[in-house]
Amino acid sequence: MKLSQYLSLVDFQARMALKSDASNYFLGYLWWVLEPLLFVLVFYLVFDVFLDSGRADFLIFLVCGKLPFVWFSKSVSQASNSIVANAGMIGRIDVPKSLFPMAIIQEGLYKQAVVFLLLFIILNLQGYPVSGSWLWLIPIVVVNYLMIVGCAFFGSILVCFMKDFAMLIPLGMLFLMFMSGIFWDVRSIADPQLAEALFTYNPMAFILDSYRQALMFESSPDLMGLLRVGLVSTALIAVMVWYMRKYNEFLALRALTV
Numbered sequence: 001m002k003l004s005q006y007l008s009l010v011d012f013q014a015r016m017a018l019k020s021d022a023s024n025y026f027l028g029y030l031w032w033v034l035e036p037l038l039f040v041l042v043f044y045l046v047f048d049v050f051l052d053s054g055r056a057d058f059l060i061f062l063v064c065g066k067l068p069f070v071w072f073s074k075s076v077s078q079a080s081n082s083i084v085a086n087a088g089m090i091g092r093i094d095v096p097k098s099l100f101p102m103a104i105i106q107e108g109l110y111k112q113a114v115v116f117l118l119l120f121i122i123l124n125l126q127g128y129p130v131s132g133s134w135l136w137l138i139p140i141v142v143v144n145y146l147m148i149v150g151c152a153f154f155g156s157i158l159v160c161f162m163k164d165f166a167m168l169i170p171l172g173m174l175f176l177m178f179m180s181g182i183f184w185d186v187r188s189i190a191d192p193q194l195a196e197a198l199f200t201y202n203p204m205a206f207i208l209d210s211y212r213q214a215l216m217f218e219s220s221p222d223l224m225g226l227l228r229v230g231l232v233s234t235a236l237i238a239v240m241v242w243y244m245r246k247y248n249e250f251l252a253l254r255a256l257t258v
Contacts, residue, residue: 001096003068010099014106036067047183055185057216059124064215065182065208069120072204073173075108075148079157080169087255097132097244099158101152109145116141125217136214136221143230144207150236155241160254180204226234 001009022028040063048058053059079101083090086100124130158165177203186205189195199206199222206229210221244251 010102017107030158032111039141064212071112076151078103079152081253083156090252101156133214133218141177144234150233151242
């Protein structure tokens, strides 16, 4: 399959999934905005209204962390089940197995474009005007996307081996949510070595902090850190694509029998 055909098929599947998903609900496409807003509202009530976060800018701090994290967690969790979920099609047609997680990722990308627009509106309403530092979002979003693709490919292979991973991955996302500084500031950790270790070994904590640096504090992110995360994610994608191609028939058999 040519690359142009592959990309067209990914985009077609993503668009069809979006239309199908919207048709299942009365509010349809409005859920693209309502769902992340409700996520933010729930956590804002819990961590700021009830538990008193102590931050005057907690709403923006939360929005800048939670909305990108939801993109990552939902895309990876859903894409991890995509190969097994399409076992019926795999049994009839020989297609690249990466097609299925990529379609889910593309679907999530379309939704996230609307969510980012919502994020920009909230920032402006809260007194954070557009500035030149927002241009740093381009490399940050690219690296964030590469992380999603790499983790989604890896997760989809794991679920092919053992369907139990479909249950473990969402639990891992829950753990990651509390370890990535969505509700608390990693930079506030008293031990600088511990904070540095968290940024180094938890790429999601680093990415969320990068969003905040660009959007809230008008400063550039750690470019070497972005490069490191981007290269590791790209290497993971390359290895997963190689594996899917080399063991294409094996993955198809696992998807049919898991």
